[in-house]
Amino acid sequence: MLIVAGLPIVSTNTPLPDLSDDVCARLREAFRRTGYDADGVVDALGGAAHTALGRGEPEPARRASLDAGDLGVFIRLFLLGLAEPEKAVSSAFAPLTADDAVAAGILRAVGDEFRAALDIRPHGDDDGSWWVVSDLDADMLGHVVPEDHVLGVGHASLSLIRATSRRPVGTLLDLGTGNGVQALHATRHAQRVTATDVSARALALAAGTFRLNELEVELLRGEWFAPVARRRFDQVVCNPPFVVGPPRVDYTYRDSGLAGDDASALVVRQLPSFLNDGGTGQLLASWLHRNGEDWGDRVSRWLPPETDAWFVQRDVADPGLYVGTWLRDEGIDPRSPEGRAKAAAWLDWFTENDVQGIGFGFVTLRRANGQTPTVVCEDLRQAYDDPLGPEAANWLDRVEWLRTHGDNVLDVAFRVPDTVLLERVDSPGDEGWETTVRRLHRTDGPGWQHEVDELTTRLLAGCRGALPLSDLLDLLSAAQGLDSAELTAAALPIVRELVRHGMLVPGSPQ
Missing domain, CATH: 3.90.930 (Outer Surface Protein A; domain 3)
Structure with a gap:
């Protein structure tokens, strides 16, 4: 069962897909029949071609998919962005017809062929595989993505997944769920999961993700913590729109409309009040490095009283590199007139606010009512392989042990x-x-x-x-x-x- 509540789901820019229970059930049957899951794709492509695809080199994967039958059709449609003839699509999607897939917003007809209209791809962990529904990226679309674009599973999402504690909890809130991938992982260790987003399109695609995977998640629409006012959770996970810069919204998945690092500050300030006693929160965040100001002092001032906090800085970006990276993220060439104008305005804001760099990392919080909090800010810029989630949970254990003794x-x-x-x-x-x-x-x-x-x-x-x-x-x-x-x-x-x-x-x- 999927529960959707809050404001009416109305998208201002692009039509919402119709990922109903019936459509998702038939699509899930097709995926299972063809083996379109994380292991199936790797097996079909082989290690070398799969690795090449991850590097942005699709041709080896295309060649390998030609021998994969119906599974190869899904690989070429959703992972490679290629067109497929009606006969191949009908065979792969059965019992979902090609016309129903178009009507649902999953495919679009191009002459006598079909192309993907959504990005639907397998995503797995050690215990199994899911399907994640998101929008096609700029490369697949061939143009800049719209404002309400719903991002796929990117590096930031994966890093938060690895940095989140997976100890069993009763209730968990995924704040700003996007495509729903954090909530997917949360269902492994939380008895009840609530997911929120301000974007109507994000909620529609997240709903498709949860229906497709037969998962019960409560979905609520609204800004920041407003949809869960007066509620508390055992754990909160958040991948907020943490891009630092002028107060504008080019893309809802990354821009908050707040200036500088105010979005990260808002989440850190408010999150502990939505935790049960002893509850934990984990989020990605960005912070300004300003001339003459220690970054640790800056982020520590965001904290409410009686909150244990561990700020782990994973990187510090030069403003010029930062701006160029995010311009390319939205499909804008920094050398183009549009790119130069946006970069100039962005860099002017950094100069006016004396920004020397932009820090990025993970924040672990714990509600520690009635106790003297421990706040630690430290650099962790070296490469490491182990996920940070278990370490964060153990860090909190060790902090509590030291406080007790x-x-x-x-x-x-x-x-x-x-x-x-x-x-x-x-x-x-x-x-x-x-x-x-x-x-x-x-x-x-x-x-x-x-x-x-x-x-x-x-x-x-x-x-x-x-x-x-x-x-x-x-x-x-x-x-x-x-x-x-x-x-x-x-x-x-x-x-x-x-x-x-x-x-x-x-x-x-x-």
Whole structure:
């Protein structure tokens, strides 16, 4: 069952598709019969052609699809943007007729052939495969996309999917659902999912996504958190329109109409009030880097009281590169007169507002009523393979553990996990090789690294889960002739930081 509520679904720019229960049921039957799913497409194309398609090189995939029968028809229509004759379309789409597919807005007739009118493609995870409905991109359309364009599953969507905790929850809100892909993944771990969007077209396509996959999702229309006023959730996920620049709306999927980074600030400010106690929120966000202002101070000011927050900066873009990237995203050549005019206005705004760069990353929030919050802003620009979602959940666990234990960490026996290594950089000196850099490196998760001094390495060498931290500090101070109280005061902040990053694991209290 699909529930749609809120404002009337009326699109101002392009006709809405009619993805009814009946149409989706027949289309789903055709997809299942032909094997049009994530694994089926890879099997049909082969690894090399599938990889080439991901690089934007479609010809190997076209050639491979010619031997794939009805499945090849779907690959050429939806993944390659090619035209197919009526006979091939009728065979592949049965029991949905070609005329019904056109009437529903899935296909469009071009002479005696048919082309895709929507992007419908498989999207999978470790547990299976779905189909995601979105609009055709500019390359497929052959022109700039309209204002109410519904984006497919892009890099930003995939990065948020990987950065979201998948621990079981009762209720989850997908704020700004777009094509519905975040809600799809949410159904794996949430008992009830609510999805909202301001765009009527986005809601119509998301509804098609959910119907096609036989999923029950509550859909609501409205701006920001208005559709769920006075409600609370165990988890909120949000991929907001976070593009930074002048206050305008060229495309609803990326532009909020708010100036600068105000869209990201709005979500961070308001999200915690829609969480149950202990509930979590995860979102993509952008923030300005302004001359003389620390970015961490800027984003920390967005937070409401009693909110744990972890801001992870994944990249910082130069304004010129940023503008060019987003112009190409909408299909505009930065060298064209239109592109030059838009770029000039955009860059003028950055100059007027003293913007030196644009930061981008992930934000994890937790409602921590009645407790002193922990707020950490840090760079994580290195490449890593493990998804950030489990790390974010574990980070919150470790923050809560530190808050609970306070100064009692001195009574805990810690150990260094096997995944943490000590790297040394030695340089030649007058008396042979001298260690100039000591670096702790966690080899799993996001691959945290910490440069440490010799005293810290000696302390960590004793952290084998046998002696409490206080005993190790007493032994180290005696061996080095240092004041125990001063050594303890210097060590505690380092220990807490290593615990937050999972590089020290608490054992049993002594």
